[in-house]
Amino acid sequence: MSTLIELRDVSERGEDGRMVFDGVSLELRGGERVFLTAPPGSGKGLLLRWMAGISMPEKGTVCVFGKDTARLSAGVLNAMRCRMGLLVLNNVLISNLKVIENCALPLLYHTEMPYKEAMEKAGGLLSRSGFTGDPWELPGPLPMYVKKQVAIARALALDPEVVICENMGEGLTEADKEHLFGLLLGWHGGAPSRLLLATSAEAADAALINPGRRLRIAGAGIAEAH
Amino acid sequence: MEIFRHIGALALGRVHDAAGVWRIIGGAVASPLVKFRKGRRVFWDVLLRQVYFTGLEAVPIISWIALILGFIVVAQALSILPKLGGASLVGEILVWVVVREAGPVFAAVIVIARSGTAIAAELGSMKINNELTALELMGIDPVYYLVVPRVLGTAVSVFVLTFYFEAVSILGGFLLAGFGGSVTFYAYSSSILDAMGLVEASVSILKSVLFGLIIGAVCSYQGLQAERSITQIPQKTTRAVIRSLTSVFFLDAVITSIFYM
Numbered sequence: 001m002s003t004l005i006e007l008r009d010v011s012e013r014g015e016d017g018r019m020v021f022d023g024v025s026l027e028l029r030g031g032e033r034v035f036l037t038a039p040p041g042s043g044k045g046l047l048l049r050w051m052a053g054i055s056m057p058e059k060g061t062v063c064v065f066g067k068d069t070a071r072l073s074a075g076v077l078n079a080m081r082c083r084m085g086l087l088v089l090n091n092v093l094i095s096n097l098k099v100i101e102n103c104a105l106p107l108l109y110h111t112e113m114p115y116k117e118a119m120e121k122a123g124g125l126l127s128r129s130g131f132t133g134d135p136w137e138l139p140g141p142l143p144m145y146v147k148k149q150v151a152i153a154r155a156l157a158l159d160p161e162v163v164i165c166e167n168m169g170e171g172l173t174e175a176d177k178e179h180l181f182g183l184l185l186g187w188h189g190g191a192p193s194r195l196l197l198a199t200s201a202e203a204a205d206a207a208l209i210n211p212g213r214r215l216r217i218a219g220a221g222i223a224e225a226h
Numbered sequence: 227m228e229i230f231r232h233i234g235a236l237a238l239g240r241v242h243d244a245a246g247v248w249r250i251i252g253g254a255v256a257s258p259l260v261k262f263r264k265g266r267r268v269f270w271d272v273l274l275r276q277v278y279f280t281g282l283e284a285v286p287i288i289s290w291i292a293l294i295l296g297f298i299v300v301a302q303a304l305s306i307l308p309k310l311g312g313a314s315l316v317g318e319i320l321v322w323v324v325v326r327e328a329g330p331v332f333a334a335v336i337v338i339a340r341s342g343t344a345i346a347a348e349l350g351s352m353k354i355n356n357e358l359t360a361l362e363l364m365g366i367d368p369v370y371y372l373v374v375p376r377v378l379g380t381a382v383s384v385f386v387l388t389f390y391f392e393a394v395s396i397l398g399g400f401l402l403a404g405f406g407g408s409v410t411f412y413a414y415s416s417s418i419l420d421a422m423g424l425v426e427a428s429v430s431i432l433k434s435v436l437f438g439l440i441i442g443a444v445c446s447y448q449g450l451q452a453e454r455s456i457t458q459i460p461q462k463t464t465r466a467v468i469r470s471l472t473s474v475f476f477l478d479a480v481i482t483s484i485f486y487m
Contacts, residue, residue: 052363074367081365092360095352106364109265109371154364 002030003066004162004195005051010060012046020046021057022220030161031192033185035206036199037225038217044199047217048088048166051197053077065161082110085155085187087165091148093139099150100126100135106157125153129183145176152183162195163187169205181208243447243469250369250443254377257370265366269375276379280341281386288336292391295332296398299323304403313409317417320399325426326486329392330384330433331478334441337384338470342445345376346466349449350459358450373446380445381438388434429485436481437474444470 005028014020020043028034038044049055050062053069062069064080072080093102104122107113113121126135129149139147148168155163163184169177181198188196198209203225206214214225258269303316349372352358358368396418403409448466452458 054359054362078362078365078367081363086363088363089356089359092356094357094360095355096348105268105366108271109268109364109366115267 002193003027004030004064005197006063007047007050008061008063010050010057010062012043012057012059014043019220021222023060024220024222026215026222028195028197030195031190032213033188033196033209033211034198034213034215035209035211036197036215036217036222037203037206038199038201040201042217044217045088045166047222048086048164048199051164052084052086052088053080082106082158083161085152085158085160085163087148087151087155087163087168089166091151091168093147093150093154095138095140097139098136099131099133099139099142102139102150103135103154103157106154110158122153122157125157126150129153130179145172145180148172148180149183152180156187161193162197164197164199166199167201168198169200169202169208177205177208181205185209246447247440247443250373250377250447251439253369254374254381254439254443257374258378265371268371272371273375273379273382276341276376277383279344280337280380281383284336284340284383284387285390287340288333288387288391289394291332291336292329292394293398295328296320296324296395296400297402299328299395300399300402304409314413314417316399316403316409317414317419318421320396321418321421321426324395324399325392325422325430327478327482329395330388330430330437331474333384333387333391333434334437334474335471337380337387337438338441338445338467338474341380341383342441342466342470343463345380345442345445346449346463347459349373349376349446350452350462351456353450353452354454354456354459373450376446377439377442380442381435384438384441385431385434388430392430425485429481433478433481436477440473440477441470444473 005026007024007026010024011022012020036044036047046055050057050069051064053062053064053072056062056070065083067076067080069077069080093099094105097105100119100122103126104118107118107121108115111118123135126149129152131146131149131153133142133146139150142150165184168180168184172180184196184198188194196209198205198211200206203216215222216225258266299320300316303319304313307313307315307319352372358372361368361371400411400414403414404411445466448462448469452462
C-alpha cells in the first residue's frame with residue numbers, strides 16, 4: 001500500500017504563541033480508513049488545510065501523492081486536489097449554482113465530458129447519496145443534512161483516491177450520521193488505492209467508519225489511539 | 227505628525243487598491259488566452275450569464291433613458307439654433323453630446339448601478355461564506371472562474387449598451403426633430419452623418435471597453451475585500467459604486483482631453 005499523504009516533522013505556532021504542532025510526523029497509506037479525533041481548537045482544521053495545500057506549516061514538509069505541496073505551482077496544486085475529495089470547512093456549496101450544477105461543476109471544469117453526460121453522472125451521484133429533492137433548486141435553503149449529501153456527491157464526482165471529511169457528523173442524528181458515513185464507506189470499499197480520513201470532536205463517531213487506525217491530537221502531537 | 231501618517235496610509239491604501247484593480251484587468255485580458263483549455267466551458271457559461279444580466283436585462287432602462295436624452299438634447303438645440311440660423315446643426319450637436327460623451331458615460335453609470343453593485347455584493351457574500359475556498363478545494367481557480375468572466379462580461383455589455391444607447395438616442399432626437407417640423411429628416415440625418423467620423427466612433431469604442439473593464443475589476447476587487455462579517459458587504463458595495471464612478475469620470479476626462487482638445 002503506497003503512502004498517499006505524509007507529514008514530516010511539521011511544526012506550527014498559534015497566534016497566542018503556543019505550539020499547536022511540534023515536530024509531528026504522520027504517514028497515511030492507500031487502503032486505510034483513518035479516524036482522527038481531537039477537541040475543537042486543537043489544530044485539526046489546520047492539519048486538513050495543509051493536506052489540501054491551502055496553507056503550509058511553518059516548519060517541516062507535507063507530501064501528498066509523493067509531492068511536497070510547498071514546492072508545487074498553483075496549477076499542479078489544483079491538479080492534486082482533483083485527486084482528492086475534500087469535505088472540509090463546512091462542506092460549502094456554491095450559492096449561485098443549482099444543486100445539480102454544484103455536483104457537475106468539477107466534471108465540467110476538469111474533464112472534457114459532454115454536458116449531458118456530466119449532468120447525468122451528477123444526477124446519478126445525487127441519487128446514490130440519497131438526495132430526493134429538486135436538483136434544479138438553489139442550495140441555500142436546504143437543511144444541513146441534505147447539503148452534506150450534495151457535498152459528498154460532489155466530492156466523489158471525479159472518483160478521488162483520497163477523501164478527507166471534517167466533522168461530517170456534527171449536528172446530525174445518529175441515523176443521518178450512519179447514512180452519510182455509509183456513503184463514504186461505500187466509496188472506499190476497502191480498495192487498496194483509496195484513503196479515507198475522517199475527523200470528529202466526538203470519539204464515539206469512530207464506530208461509524210470502522211477505522212483501521214485511530215489517531216488523536218494530544219498536546220502538540222498526533223498519537224495512535226487504541 | 228499624526229495627520230501626515232494618516233494621509234500617507236490613505237495614499238498607500240489607494241495605490242494598493244489601484245494595483246489590485248489593474249492586476250485583475252491584466253488577468254482578465256490574459257486569462258482566456260493563457261488558460262484557453264482549462265475550464266473553458268464553465269468560464270463561458272459564467273461569462274454569458276454576466277452578459278445576460280448586465281447587458282440584455284439593462285436594455286429596457288437604457289432604451290428609456292437614451293430616448294429621453296436624445297429628445298432633451300434636440301429640444302434644447304431647437305430652442306436656440308433656429309434663432310441663430312443654425313437649425314441644421316442639431317444632428318451634429320446630438321453626435322457631440324451623445325456619441326462623444328453621454329453614450330459611454332450613461333451606459334457605464336447604469337451598469338454600475340445595476341450590475342456593479344450586484345457583482346460586489348455577490349462576490350463579498352461568496353467570500354464570507356468560504357465559497358472561494360470551496361472552489362480552491364475542488365481544484366478550481368476562483369479568480370479565473372468567478373472574477374475574469376465577470377470583468378469581461380461587463381466590458382462586453384458596456385460596449386454593446388453604449389452603441390445601443392447612442393442609436394436609440396439619435397432615434398429619439400430624430401423623432402422630435404422630424405415631427406416637430408423644425409428640421410427635415412434629410413437635414414437631420416445629413417448633419418448626423420457629417421458629424422460622425424472615425425474618431426468619434428473609435429473613441430466611443432475605447433471609452434466603453436475601458437469603462438466596462440474598470441467597472442468589472444473595481445466591483446470584483448471591492449467584493450473580494452470583504453473578509454470577516456456580513457456587515458462588510460454593504461460597505462464594500464457602496465465603496466465599489468463610488469470608486470467605479472470616480473474612475474469612470476476620471477478616465478472619461480483623460481480620454482476626452484487626449485482626443486478632443
